Amino acid sequence: MNLNRRSFLTTTAASAAALALLPRASVFAQGTPAVNEDLTGKVIYWSTYNTVSPEYQVLTEQVIPGFNARYPNVEIDAQAIPDTDMRQKLLTAAAGGETPDLARMDIVQVPEFAELGALAAVDDLIPDFAAYAERFYPGPLATNTFQGKHYGIPLDTNTRVIFYNIALFEEAGIAAPPTTFEEFQAAIDQIMALGKDGVTAYSEGGTGAWNMLPWLWSNGGGITNEDYTAATGVLNGEATVGAVEMIKGWLDKGVMSETILGGGLATSQELAEGSVAMIVDGPWMPAIFAAQYPDFEFGLSPFPAGPGGSISVVGGENTVLFEASENKEAALAFAMYLADPESQLAMAATGQMPVLTELTSSTEVPDYFPTFLTQLETAQPRTPSPAWPKIDEAVSDAIYQVVTGELDAQTALDDAAAAIDELLAQYQ
Amino acid sequence: MQLSNSQLPVTPAVAAPGAHRKKRSRFRQYLPAYLFILPGTLLFLVWTLYPLLDAFRMSFYEWNLIKPSKFIGLDNYRRALTDDVFWMAFRNTLYYVLITVPGQMILGLAIALLLDGPLRARAVYRTIYYIPVVTSWVVVSLIFTFLFNSQAGMVNWLLNDALGLVDENIRWLRDPTMARIVIAILGIWKGVGWTMVIFLAGLQSIPQSLHEAAAVDGAGPWQRMRDVTLPLIRNTTLFIMVILTIGAFQVFISVYVMTQGKPLHRTDVVLTYMYSNAFEFLDLGYGSAIAYLLAGLVFALSIVQIRVLKRQVDY
Numbered sequence: 181m182n183l184n185r186r187s188f189l190t191t192t193a194a195s196a197a198a199l200a201l202l203p204r205a206s207v208f209a210q211g212t213p214a215v216n217e218d219l220t221g222k223v224i225y226w227s228t229y230n231t232v233s234p235e236y237q238v239l240t241e242q243v244i245p246g247f248n249a250r251y252p253n254v255e256i257d258a259q260a261i262p263d264t265d266m267r268q269k270l271l272t273a274a275a276g277g278e279t280p281d282l283a284r285m286d287i288v289q290v291p292e293f294a295e296l297g298a299l300a301a302v303d304d305l306i307p308d309f310a311a312y313a314e315r316f317y318p319g320p321l322a323t324n325t326f327q328g329k330h331y332g333i334p335l336d337t338n339t340r341v342i343f344y345n346i347a348l349f350e351e352a353g354i355a356a357p358p359t360t361f362e363e364f365q366a367a368i369d370q371i372m373a374l375g376k377d378g379v380t381a382y383s384e385g386g387t388g389a390w391n392m393l394p395w396l397w398s399n400g401g402g403i404t405n406e407d408y409t410a411a412t413g414v415l416n417g418e419a420t421v422g423a424v425e426m427i428k429g430w431l432d433k434g435v436m437s438e439t440i441l442g443g444g445l446a447t448s449q450e451l452a453e454g455s456v457a458m459i460v461d462g463p464w465m466p467a468i469f470a471a472q473y474p475d476f477e478f479g480l481s482p483f484p485a486g487p488g489g490s491i492s493v494v495g496g497e498n499t500v501l502f503e504a505s506e507n508k509e510a511a512l513a514f515a516m517y518l519a520d521p522e523s524q525l526a527m528a529a530t531g532q533m534p535v536l537t538e539l540t541s542s543t544e545v546p547d548y549f550p551t552f553l554t555q556l557e558t559a560q561p562r563t564p565s566p567a568w569p570k571i572d573e574a575v576s577d578a579i580y581q582v583v584t585g586e587l588d589a590q591t592a593l594d595d596a597a598a599a600i601d602e603l604l605a606q607y608q
Numbered sequence: 609m610q611l612s613n614s615q616l617p618v619t620p621a622v623a624a625p626g627a628h629r630k631k632r633s634r635f636r637q638y639l640p641a642y643l644f645i646l647p648g649t650l651l652f653l654v655w656t657l658y659p660l661l662d663a664f665r666m667s668f669y670e671w672n673l674i675k676p677s678k679f680i681g682l683d684n685y686r687r688a689l690t691d692d693v694f695w696m697a698f699r700n701t702l703y704y705v706l707i708t709v710p711g712q713m714i715l716g717l718a719i720a721l722l723l724d725g726p727l728r729a730r731a732v733y734r735t736i737y738y739i740p741v742v743t744s745w746v747v748v749s750l751i752f753t754f755l756f757n758s759q760a761g762m763v764n765w766l767l768n769d770a771l772g773l774v775d776e777n778i779r780w781l782r783d784p785t786m787a788r789i790v791i792a793i794l795g796i797w798k799g800v801g802w803t804m805v806i807f808l809a810g811l812q813s814i815p816q817s818l819h820e821a822a823a824v825d826g827a828g829p830w831q832r833m834r835d836v837t838l839p840l841i842r843n844t845t846l847f848i849m850v851i852l853t854i855g856a857f858q859v860f861i862s863v864y865v866m867t868q869g870k871p872l873h874r875t876d877v878v879l880t881y882m883y884s885n886a887f888e889f890l891d892l893g894y895g896s897a898i899a900y901l902l903a904g905l906v907f908a909l910s911i912v913q914i915r916v917l918k919r920q921v922d923y
Contacts, residue, residue, distance in 0.1 A: 268887060275673040296674045442870055443781040444759035569889055577872045 220253040221507045223514050224280040226270070228263040228497075234530040236260060243523045247514055254510045274298040279502040281511035284335055287323035287496050287561065288568050294326035295566035295607060300501045301329040305512055316519075319494040320535045323561045327607075332498035333515050334535035336527065338462045339492045339559040340394060341551050342484070343448075346477040348379070348457040357481035361398070364458075364484040368435050371457045382430065383437035383447040383456040387579035389562055389572045391440075392424075393493045394460060397560060399423035400488035403575060403600065404563050409608065411600035415575070416593040419488065424582050424589045431583050440583060452476045462495060463552045467531050480551040492559045496533070567603040574599045667896035677893070684897035693873045694898065697881040701902075703788050704877060705856040708795040712852055713845070715796065716803025721837075723804070724811045734808075738801040745798070749865035752794050756780035756866075781867050784874040791875075794862050799855075803848050810844030811837070846917040850910060857906045878902045 229236040236258075244256045259280070261269055267289060273279045274296060285293065293299050302324075303309045309330065313321055320334035344357055352371050358364040371381040384391050389403065396402050401420030404411045414420065430436035437456050439447055448465055450456035452473040460483065469476055483492045499515040501508060517523055524534040528545045533552060539545065540553050563571055578596035581587040667684055669677040688694045719737055723730055740748065755762050758779045767773045780786045814837065822832045838845075860879040863869065869876035869884060876884070878898065886895025 271673055271890070296672075298674060438777075438779075439759065441758075441779060441782055443779055443867075444757055580871050 215249070216251050216513070217253055219251050219510045219513055221510050222255045222257055223282060223507055223511045224257045224259065225514065226259050226261045226266070226280045226283040228266050228284060229260050230262075231260045235527065235532060238526050238530055242526045243518070246522055246526070247517045250517065251510070251513055254513065256514055270298075271296075274502075274504075277504050279504045281502060281505040281507055282515055283500050283502070284497045285332065285500045287320070287494070287498055288564075290324055290332050290498055290500060291326045291564045291568065292566045293500065294329075294331040298502055298504070299331040300503045300505070300508060301331055302333060302501060302512070302515075303330050305501070305508065306516070315537060316535050317537055317556050319556060319559045319561055320496055320498075323494065323496070323564060324498050325564055326566075332500040333519050335497045335499045335518055336532040337494060337496035337535050337556060338464070338533050339494055339552055339555045340390075340460045340462055340483065341492065341555050342458055342481040343451060343461050343465060344458045344479045344481065345451055345454060345456070346479050348374075348454060349479070352457070357479055358484050359482065359490075360484050361486040367458070368430070372435050378455055380437045380456055381435045382458045383450050384427070384440045384460065385447045386440060386442060386576065387583060388576040390493060390495070391460075392427075392575065392579055393560075393562065394483050394491060395423045395427060395486075396420050397491035397493075398483060398486040398488050399426070400486065402560075403571065404604065408563050408565060409604060411571075411597040411604065412594075413597075415597040415600065416590065421589045421593055423486075424579055424593065427579075428583045428585075428589070432585075441580075451478065460492075463533055463549065464531055466546075466548045480548060482551060482555050489558060490555070492555050494556070494559045494561045496535070563604075565604060566607055570603055571600050574603075663896040664900060666893050667900050669893045671891075671893035671896075673890065673892075680893070684894045685901065687894060688898050688901055693876070694878075694881060696873060697869075697876040697878050700784075700788060700875065701857060701859065701877040701879075704792055704795065704859050705853060707788075707792040708799065708856050708859075709849065709852045711792070711796040712799040712803045713848060715800045716848070717807050717845075719800065719804045720807035720811055724808060734805070737804050740798045741801040743798070745861040746865055748794065748798055749862045752790060752862075753781065753866050756790050758782070781875075782871055787867050787875040791859070791862055791866060794866075795856070795859065799852065803852070806844060806848050807841065810841035814840045843917065846913070850913040850917060853913065854906055854910060857902060857909075 227236070227239065229239060239258060244258060247256060248254070266283075266285075270279065270283060270285075270293065274293065279298060290299070306312050313330070316334045317337065319339075320337040321330075324330040324332040324334065342357060348371060349357070349367075352367075352374050354367050354370050358367045368381040371379070393403070396419075399419045399422055401417055401423055402414050405414055427436070427440075431438070431440065437444075437447070437450055439445055439450060439456075447456065447459040448461060448468065451459045452469060466478075469478060483490045499518050501511050501515055505511050519535065521534075521536060521539060524536055524539060525542065525544050528534050528539075528542075528549070531546065533549060533556075534542075534545070562568065565571060574596045578587075578592040582589045582592050666677075668679060668681060670680050670683075671677045723733055723737075727733070756764075758764060758777050758781070761780070763780065764774075764777045768775070768777055778786055780790050818836050818840070819832060822836050827835065858879060859877050860883070863875065863877050863880045864883065867875040869880050873881060873884075879902070882895045882898040882902070885891045885898065
């Protein structure tokens with residue numbers, strides 16, 4: 181190891197400072213973690229945290245020093261790569277064999293990079309992985325799987341729940357947020373009964389899978405079967421067709437904002453400005469509302485339950501380890517530390533949701549987390565496939581053509597299902 | 609470019625004594641010049657020519673970033689020519705060329721004629737018309753995205769709420785026809801300053817005496833325009849046409865920022881479709897083939913246009 185005296189001193193000083201700053205750290209650590217001095221070297225970590233964000237601040241001022249308290253001889257080089265550039269930069273790096281050791285990767289990208297052969301399977305690296313993996317919510321964990329192996333460790337998660345405009349709900353006399361499809365329809369009717377010009381009951385940001393899946397799943401449908409091998413029979417099944425027709429019906433009747441067609445506003449803006457009563461959005465929104473619409477009052481409620489239950493979609497990031505890494509052991513130690521309760525809680529304060537079931541009832545997380553955490557217990561991942569960008573496009577295009585009235589739901593979804601079957605077959 | 613005969617080195621059948629030395633001294637004479645162009649040439653070779661050639665090679669492969677790529681001959685080209693979406697993107701590009709090239713030329717000439725005359729604060733107007741040309745494509749595309757937002761844009765507000773010309777908000781950036789119009793308006797607005805400047809240069813090269821002579825002969829303003837001005841700026845006009853046509857076929861940033869080809873690639877142009885294939889779906893071989901199809905077309909068109917341009921006019 182080529183750690184010179186100065187960097188050793190700064191690391192030690194930083195760790196000491198971090199320990200002083202983090203009196204609660206020891207509370208959450210399971211016993212006193214052993215200090216491992218055997219692991220050495222440098223680990224390059226690419227995150228998509230903006231360098232001026234609270235996330236980056238906590239990462240560099242709490243998480244990395246916390247890690248160094250346990251592994252004093254490992255140096256973490258955290259590099260902030262802009263979110264929009266991450267996929268392309270990683271692809272370029274992977275093609276040139278010059279990847280970082282670790283990256284914080286959007287969950288939908290993991291299968292694509294695993295298929296390229298860029299990622300290391302963690303099942304082979306972590307002893308008794310099955311037991312280790314039990315601590316995670318099943319949804320986020322499943323986003324790491326590709327062809328039977330895990331190519332990452334869950335890092336953070338999110339899902340979409342109902343956000344409602346409290347003022348509009350009160351005005352319409354809606355006593356409680358809707359918990360079922362029937363109540364959702366009743367809420368729509370009550371909002372529309374207000375007869376307010378320019379106000380619609382519900383808004384959705386587009387026809388892509390991220391937006392549509394909660395409706396498809398909760399209605400008992402979806403995109404593919406459970407083992408992700410075929411779309412025919414599911415995407416063009418009765419339940420999915422029914423869900424898509426329900427959404428088209430709302431748009432046709434004018435109870436749903438035309439935002440779903442694109443080229444207009446953001447749903448969150450409509451909700452906060454009172455032109456829409458309900459949207460479905462993620463845990464990052466409360467902080468944004470607080471900053472941009474400080475007077476806006478909103479409520480949170482789980483996604484309404486249909487015949488298939490209340491099933492929302494899982495978003496988030498995983499920590500992935502690259503096959504080209506020359507310091508896999510140290511890199512893995514940091515990846516596992518990022519999934520440790522200590523760093524998970526530190527990041528939770530910034531709005532990043534933990535992936536550990538043991539933290540579900542923690543009082544240390546922001547007060548708007550419980551709705552999302554409850555939702556996560558049943559939330560499902562999008563189809564883990566290297567062909568995901570194309571699958572998403574096929575779903576999005578089909579539903580767009582249905583809601584605009586160009587094709588009937590059955591025809592559009594039959595075609596999309598056949599196209600997706602072909603895409604899935606390419607990787608089996 | 610072709611060298612004229614006098615510049616070609618003379619190579620006699622039997623080398624005359626001293627010919628070798630002559631060659632060397634010529635090399636020595638030009639050495640500083642070669643050294644000066646060396647850095648630029650190297651940069652061109654590494655960053656332009658090499659990627660160009662490599663992309664050409666890629667277009668014959670099913671290209672994989674990490675795993676070995678598979679040679680598939682002309683399959684990518686065949687696929688493009690039978691791909692409905694490619695042709696849709698090509699039609700959109702063609703519309704853009706057919707609207708924006710004449711649009712920029714007619715408006716640019718009109719403004720140049722106005723600014724060529726005795727007008728107060730000419731320099732101010734010239735600057736104003738030129739500002740869009742030097743503004744970033746991304747910035748103006750974003751501004752247009754806001755202006756033409758279907759629910760909160762100023763254009764719909766004007767047409768619907770203020771003037772009542774339409775009953776419903778127009779979905780500018782999602783309706784393929786409307787999107788074509790918006791993208792073309794942006795292209796014309798942004799380019800007209802450049803055509804104006806070039807036309808102005810052409811207009812000012814016309815000897816004043818010709819206008820005067822025509823006026824003495826009794827030609828009215830319209831006749832002078834048709835028989836004196838337009839024939840004499842013919843070379844300028846052709847030059848502008850060639851440059852604008854090449855540029856218009858390469859329309860990319862405005863479409864990428866304003867519509868991303870949505871919905872269903874219906875607003876895609878050739879280069880945005882190339883981009884989404886190459887960089888979104890990582891089908892780099894197919895993307896390269898599309899890029900080369902467009903390059904081939906533009907190259908052929910340019911040769912035709914330059915042939916026409918080469919004919920000299922005398923006056």
